[in-house]
Amino acid sequence: MRAVYAEAINPEDPLSGLAVGERPEPEAQPGWAVVRVLASALNHHDIWSLRGVGLSEAQLPMILGCDAVAETDDGSRVLVHAVIPEAKDPRGFSLLSEKHQGTLADYVTVPAENLLPLPGQMSTQDAVALPTAWLTAYRMLTTKGRIQDADAVLVQGAGGGVATAAVVLAHAMGKRVYATSRDAAKREKIAALGAIAVEPGARLPERVDVVIETVGPATFDHSLKCAAPGARIVVSGSTSGRSAEILLARVFMMELQILGSSMGTADELRALIDLVATQGVRPVIDEVFAFADARQAFEKLATGDVFGKLVLAHS
Missing domain, CATH: 3.90.180.10 (Medium-chain alcohol dehydrogenases, catalytic domain)
Known part of the structure; x- marks a missing residue:
């Protein structure tokens, strides 16, 4: 499958360790689900990962990304909650792309309870900004x-x-x-x-x-x-x-x-989805990139000249 991943760590030149290529499709462990990613979004967390913050050489290659709207086997759209409980982590959790492969790929696997249904009227592009x-x-x-x-x-x-x-x-x-x-x-x-x-x-x-x-x-x-x-x-x-x-x-x-404060719970994400849907709130999207142009999206993120979210369309 297509994926955007860290293949090397470089604190001074983080994008030198960025790769766009093929990675194996994930296999779900008990209680987890594999879903097809429709859209993903970038965060500064991805740049920090490439610098080696929260990610070591031993964990490479690591698919980057925390945000995704995905499609389940029955065709339902879901929002992926990127917080994974981790008893051994000092925070009590990790984010996708830290210990588990991230969302910048054709498929991602997460605990089934991390898949939150989306209101029909909410666009995929708006929803992917939320997680x-x-x-x-x-x-x-x-x-x-x-x-x-x-x-x-x-x-x-x-x-x-x-x-x-x-x-x-x-x-x-x-x-x-x-x-x-x-x-x-x-x-x-x-x-x-x-x-x-x-x-x-x-x-x-x-x-x-x-x-x-x-x-x-x-x-x-x-x-x-x-x-x-x-x-x-x-x-x-x-x-x-x-x-x-x-x-x-x-x-x-x-x-x-x-x-x-750091990230949020699944219940808080549900409340956010409801607020955005009922109040007609539109997340701010700076630019939408084709998946093949992921490197250009990272280059823009690294400049800091961004207002709102950078989104990757996977279709």
Whole structure:
């Protein structure tokens, strides 16, 4: 079968280890199912895998990808939940493409309970954006950020997959959304999605109850300054570096909560599917590539010049 996979690890030049070619079709173990992939999507997780983060040489070749809409034997469309329980993993789980082959292939195998039915009116292209970036954003806003108790939300670094999803979802939930970006063109795009777009570090007209952080050191001080008393600062990434200085006095005097978040549960994914379907939310798709053009899609992802999701059409 066709597949996009890591055949080598290179922290400095990750795309040098990327291969597009033939791999054996998967065989299902008891309790798992093999499904035909209709569409998949890229995530920065794929680039990190090629750098060797969470993936070792001993595990190669490893098919990349966490996101997929697939078709079962009876012709039903399903969304693949990429989180696999792992008792020996410190997190208690792994993602597809870490210990088990990923979704950037003609077929993928996952536990049967990881296949979630899709509403008939939801397009394959929209649905494939949901399982990683959009699920991460949904969990950050709801389970961790308790957005139902919030009036205003700040999303740092809008333009990336998680941050853009957070803007769209928070706006759909009726909240005032502020979003930062260094790129003026991205600020225009994010404003069109319902956010009040501001430059990084800009003073907001109010303090916010929830901050969505995927940037890290470059924005974290701003996140602290923008947080209202008792606010939740939810962190799922740190694209600008691994460590940030924190003014502890502000944390305890304002009684702030700094919360880590990673991916989401199958129940949260079901709730996200329902929200997207009932509210008419449209995930932001930057570009759709033919499967044969997967390398070009990875090259675009690596540049960082992306607004929304990059999708691979498998037909």
